[in-house]
Amino acid sequence: MAGDEVDVTVARGAGTLFADPLALEAQVCFALSAGxxxxxxxxxxxxxxxxxxxxxxxxxxxxxxxxxAGTTSTVGDLAGRLHLDAGTLSPLLKRLEALGYVRRSRSPDDGRQVRVTLTAEGRARRRDAERIPPSIVAATGLSLDELAEVHAAASKVVAAALRAGVY
Structure with a gap:
């Protein structure tokens, strides 16, 4: 084989061998998307x-x-942490603000930056949300160890995307 060519005759996925490397079931992107x-x-x-x-x-x-943590984030900070662009994040923040959960305000130090903070109502919703993680664990039927493995594998994919400059 020349240079960059790779002989891929068998793709391995979920413990199964696939003769066709383009089989839908062999695609990591499909498993992640469907999951x-x-x-x-x-x-x-x-x-x-x-x-x-x-x-x-x-x-x-x-x-x-x-x-x-006693900190606040700017729209840019949040966009980076959530791996979203500001144009995608802004409508989410606008809706949360309309619900009374967050407040957006210009930074007094730099008017170009918009700070996002929780309102009292947004803080109160945290108590309601505390029931969500255990409900998700129960709904998946997976053990905590299995979910930790999924999280670790997905985190590796995110890290690889970051290294590739996707975000």
Whole structure:
């Protein structure tokens, strides 16, 4: 074989050998995509009482973490942590602000920066959200060890994407 060519005759996925490296079941992207959709679907009924979507929940998780640490984030900080661009994050923040969960304000030090903080209502929603992780564990039917393995593998994929400059 010349240079960059690789002889891929068998792809291995989930303990099974695939003769076709382009078999749908052999694709990591398919497993991650289908798994992500399934996981988000498990969250949906748990988030409905809060009136939020899964992406909005992720924003609140970051803000609850900030609040516990006594810090605040800018829109840019949050976008980086959530691996979103500011244009995707802004509508999420606007909706959370309309619900009364967050407040956006210009930084007094740099008017170009918009700080995002929780309101009292946003802080109170944390107590409601504390029931979500155990409900997700129960809904998946996976053990905590199995979920930790999934998390570790998915985190490696995120790290690889970061190294590749995707985010």
């Amino acid at each position: 992500a959709r399934g996981m988000v679907a498990l969250y949906r009924p748990l988030l409905e009482p809060l009136g939020i979507t899964h992406p909005q929940y992720l924003v609140l998780l970051a803000l609850w973490q900030d609040d516990a």
